[in-house]
Amino acid sequence: MELTRDEEKGLDGKYGEALASSYRILVAIGEATGAKRLVPVKWAHISGVNYNTIGDGGMQFLEKFSNSAKVAVRTTINPMGYDKTKPEGIPPSFQERQQSIATSYERMGTTPSFTCTPYEVFDLPQKGTAVSFAESNAAVFSNSLLGLMTNKESALSALASSVTGKAALSDLRLEDARSPKVAVETDFDFTNELDYGVLGYFTGKAVKDSCVSLDNIARLDTMQAKALCAGIGTSGSCGMFTFGGKVKEKISFGKKEAQSVMHELSTADDGDIITLGSPQLGMNELELLAKITESKKFTRRCMVFCSRAIYTEAIKVGLAGKIQKSGAEFRCDSCTCLTPYVTKDRYDAAITNSVKGAYYLSKSNNVKVSLKDIRTIAEEYTQ
Amino acid sequence: MIISNCRRIVGGTGEGKTLMTIQPINFLAMVDAKTGTVTDPSHELYGESLKSSVLILPYAIGSSVGAYVIYSLKEYGNAPNAVVCSKADITTASGCALTNIPVVDLPDGTSLPSLKHGLKARVEADAGRIIVGFSP
Numbered sequence: 001m002e003l004t005r006d007e008e009k010g011l012d013g014k015y016g017e018a019l020a021s022s023y024r025i026l027v028a029i030g031e032a033t034g035a036k037r038l039v040p041v042k043w044a045h046i047s048g049v050n051y052n053t054i055g056d057g058g059m060q061f062l063e064k065f066s067n068s069a070k071v072a073v074r075t076t077i078n079p080m081g082y083d084k085t086k087p088e089g090i091p092p093s094f095q096e097r098q099q100s101i102a103t104s105y106e107r108m109g110t111t112p113s114f115t116c117t118p119y120e121v122f123d124l125p126q127k128g129t130a131v132s133f134a135e136s137n138a139a140v141f142s143n144s145l146l147g148l149m150t151n152k153e154s155a156l157s158a159l160a161s162s163v164t165g166k167a168a169l170s171d172l173r174l175e176d177a178r179s180p181k182v183a184v185e186t187d188f189d190f191t192n193e194l195d196y197g198v199l200g201y202f203t204g205k206a207v208k209d210s211c212v213s214l215d216n217i218a219r220l221d222t223m224q225a226k227a228l229c230a231g232i233g234t235s236g237s238c239g240m241f242t243f244g245g246k247v248k249e250k251i252s253f254g255k256k257e258a259q260s261v262m263h264e265l266s267t268a269d270d271g272d273i274i275t276l277g278s279p280q281l282g283m284n285e286l287e288l289l290a291k292i293t294e295s296k297k298f299t300r301r302c303m304v305f306c307s308r309a310i311y312t313e314a315i316k317v318g319l320a321g322k323i324q325k326s327g328a329e330f331r332c333d334s335c336t337c338l339t340p341y342v343t344k345d346r347y348d349a350a351i352t353n354s355v356k357g358a359y360y361l362s363k364s365n366n367v368k369v370s371l372k373d374i375r376t377i378a379e380e381y382t383q
Numbered sequence: 384m385i386i387s388n389c390r391r392i393v394g395g396t397g398e399g400k401t402l403m404t405i406q407p408i409n410f411l412a413m414v415d416a417k418t419g420t421v422t423d424p425s426h427e428l429y430g431e432s433l434k435s436s437v438l439i440l441p442y443a444i445g446s447s448v449g450a451y452v453i454y455s456l457k458e459y460g461n462a463p464n465a466v467v468c469s470k471a472d473i474t475t476a477s478g479c480a481l482t483n484i485p486v487v488d489l490p491d492g493t494s495l496p497s498l499k500h501g502l503k504a505r506v507e508a509d510a511g512r513i514i515v516g517f518s519p
Contacts, residue, residue, distance in 0.1 A: 021481055028480035031392045032471035032488070053411060053448040057455030134447040154450040156477040204444075208470075236407075236444050237472055363412040363423065 001030040002037050010164065018069035022160035026168060029157050035170035041150075042125050043074045044162035045118050047134040048155030049105065050081040051098045052338040052364075059097055062104035065159075069108050072165035076113040076122060077105050078135050079280065079305075079335040086331060090340050110162070114333035115307035117226070119146060120282040130173050132161035136233025137226065137279050137356065143211075143240035145225060149173045151210070152239035171210050172239050183213035183247040187254045192373035193227040196220065197355035198261045199253060200231020206251050207238045213245040222284045223374075230279050230356040265358040266371035271349035274298065274377060276328075277305025278336035278357035285374075286310070286319050292375060293326035296382035300351065302328040303342075305335045326382065338364050351377060386498070388490040389467075389511040392476050395485035396507050397465030401515065402436040403500040404428045410449030410474065419461025437504040437513075438463035439495055442472040453478025465506035467513060469495055487511060 003023075009015065011023035026038060048054045054062075081098050082090045106112060115121050116135045119142055125131065127147030133139040134153040142148040151171050153161070161167045171177045184203050190196060203212055212232075220228065232238055276289070281304060289304070304323060306314070311332045314320040320330065331341060336357035342350055342365060349368035350361050358369040372380070404427050408414065413423040414433065421428040433456060443449050453475070456462040466479055471488040479486045485508035489495075498504070504515045 025477045025480045028393050028476040028486070029473050031390065032473065032476040032486075047447045048451050053446070054451040055416060055455050057416060057458040058451040060458070061451075061454060136445075136447055151473060152447070154447045154474040154477045156450040156454070156481055157473055158447070160477070234445060237442060360412065363409075 001027060001035055007038060007166070016068045018065050018163060022164050025156050025160040026164065026166060030168040030170065033151065033168055033170035035168035037169050038166040039130050039169035039173060040165055041073060041130045041132045041161050041167045043131040044158050045076045045078070045133040045135055045138055046110065046155065046158045046162060047078040049078045049101060049114065050338055051094060051101055052081050052340060054101070056097070059101050062101055066104040066107040069163045071109040071162050073162065075110040075162040076115070076118045077110050078116050079114050080333055081338070081340055082334050083331045084333065094340055108163070113307065113309070115280055115309065116335055117279045117282060117307065121307055121309045130167065132158045132167045134158035137230040139239050140229035140232050140241070141225065143172055144229065144242065152233070152237060177210050178240060180209065180211045180213040180242055180245045181247055182207055182209050182249045182251065183215050183245065184253050185215045185250045186217060187252065188258060192375065193223045194353050194355070194371060194373040195258070196224040197227035197231040198258050200228040201235045201261050201265070201355045202253055202257050203241070204232040204234060204236030204238050207236065210238060211240040211242065212238055213247055214241050215244055217243055222282060223288065226279045227355065230354065234356045234359050262371060265355060265362070266369060267362055268349035268368040268370045271347070271351040271368070271370045272300060273342060273347045274300050274302040274351045274381060275305070275336045275342055275357060276302065276353065276374070278354040280310070280335050281306045282310055283313060286314050286323060288374065290319055290322040292378040293323065293328070293382055296326055298327040298382050300381050303331050304328050305331050308332040336361065342367055351381065353377060384515045386489065386493060386513045386515070387511060389487035389513060391508045391511055392471045392486040392488060393479045393484060394509045395483060396505065397437065397485045398503070398505045399435045399437045399464040401439055401498060401500055401502050401504045402428060402431060402433065402463070403439040403495060403498055405441060405495050407441050407444040409445030410443055410452040411446035414452055414456070416452050416455035416459055416461065419456060419459065432461070433463050434461045436463045437465045437467065437506055439467040439498050441469045441495065443474040447474065449474040450478035454482055457482040457484065467498065467506060487513065
């Protein structure tokens with residue numbers, strides 16, 4: 001891999017340890033993905049914000065790193081573990097450590113977005129722009145539906161991109177890799193967002209390539225697209241899909257495959273809390289939720305996760321109030337995955353429409369999950 | 384057995400017992416950095432410790448935060464001494480680059496199981512070489 005003289009200096013430590021380790025990360029990724037050089041990026045989106053994901057090790061690393069590191073490009077960050085304005089039930093030790101992480105990111109100059117759906121919150125660059133997105137649903141969404149170019153970055157590689165303004169020119173940042181060689185051929189009657197989440201989870205698991213064609217898929221609405229992208233991002237290394245393409249290999253997805261995913265991820269028939277989000281809900285989804293719960297009350301505790309920006313917008317247009325009338329509680333700056341709001345001590349099982357949420361609730365929070373689509377949830381658990 | 388022509392992803396040399404899996408690893412969901420063990424009952428390395436091993440896996444999958452788990456494994460003294468992938472991925476490369484754990488990936492046509500489980504091995508990343516089953 002060829003570096004410019006300035007990049008070599010950075011790697012050699014001439015600009016400090018933070019940049020040296022960042023270039024070391026980018027070079028290793030360049031080697032792994034066969035990059036010939038680095039390329040400037042316009043936007044980095046960093047994961048590894050929630051204390052429950054990066055732990056004490058990550059917290060201490062960021063404290064040190066942020067002493068000298070400064071963002072070189074617009075940098076947005078993923079959700080943290082909880083909503084500062086709703087600290088009930090969150091251990092003080094968690095809050096302290098979470099605040100330390102938030103402070104470190106702030107010191108670096110990142111935008112405190114705390115969102116996993118930056119594509120719904122921020123102005124989008126032109127198609128074909130190179131970015132560096134670590135949040136997997138955002139990487140898949142941006143590559144597939146917005147024409148941005150990113151690899152499925154790791155928390156550390158997006159962090160390295162943030163402070164260097166560079167990323168490896170390889171894989172999905174090159175046109176070649178964006179033409180799929182493998183397709184998932186669907187023969188399935190998709191009726192709701194959960195079906196698309198299941199397809200995504202199956203696809204991520206079955207496809208090793210960076211790009212896949214999804215055959216026989218009609219247009220997707222935003223909620224379905226988000227569920228699909230989150231599913232693909234959760235189970236594998238695939239970072240992009242197209243609607244069709246000339247391919248060499250086909251994999252079938254039908255009823256049997258969908259059932260097998262549901263069998264793996266839906267481990268309970270019922271639950272004692274509803275969590276909506278993962279990805280965080282956008283305005284479209286909040287509108288739908290308000291509509292299907294109108295004049296009804298939830299019979300279970302229901303947490304709605306969204307970004308602070310979307311919540312503020314929802315208050316402005318009167319949507320937040322409508323949803324709160326149903327008894328649902330908003331949680332901003334955080335999301336279903338690895339949140340300390342939903343723990344094994346408090347809940348036996350959670351009800352969600354998110355395949356990604358289901359995966360992490362059961363694997364990381366040890367909470368069982370009942371997977372249902374949002375309309376079914378609103379019908380079964382409101383009166 | 385010596386495997387040459389490996390690709391160096393992160394330089395350096397590391398020795399340990401081989402811990403071989405043909406199943407990808409989601410570091411965030413399946414590995415506890417504090418104990419160094421694989422915690423997912425459905426994974427074939429369930430209950431095994433990564434500590435001081437030569438970890439041999441196809442590649443890492445899932446959460447982008449997996450790279451921090453590799454960092455934390457190192458901080459807690461539970462990291463592998465070297466990593467061999469069939470195709471190195473961004474999570475493994477970035478986590479190991481930050482913590483100076485040598486990584487190589489295998490030349491085309493070398494299967495993971497040919498490296499065997501539970502043998503003493505040395506990874507010489509800069510030379511692109513893995514030596515498996517040598518007598519120390």
